Amino acid sequence: MKNGIHPTYYKDATITCSCGNVIKVGSTIQAYGTELCSKCHPFYTGKKKTVDTAGRIEKFKSMQKLALVAKEKVKNKKEKRRGSIEEKINQELQKQADVDRKKEEKLMSKIRKNRPQEEN
Helix, strand or coil, rough: CCCCCCCCCEEEEEEEEEECCCCEECCCEEEEEEECCCCCCCHHHCCCCCHHHHHHHHHHHHHHHHHHHHHHHHHHHHHHHHHHHHHHHCCCCCHHHHHHHHHHHHHHHHHCCCCCCCCC
């Protein structure tokens, strides 16, 4: 093995479980913790146990609520945008209708001018 490129190996590293059990192993990390071990895991103990360390369920529920709020914001934003687009389209249609009306009035006035006057 080359010197200086490998992490330090600890032959007496310890793993500490949340139940208090300490296991000695060999590792490159001197000490670290875990949530479950063979002393407290429901599979080995036969006891049912809800594992909710650090409020995972509450964290998940809060994330769901935040996602719903974000989804509503996006929905509202899309509706606003859709409304503004519809307004722009209506304005353009109104402008076009005004232009068409003015053209029609010009044509009608030309036709009236060019018509011979009816005598009574």
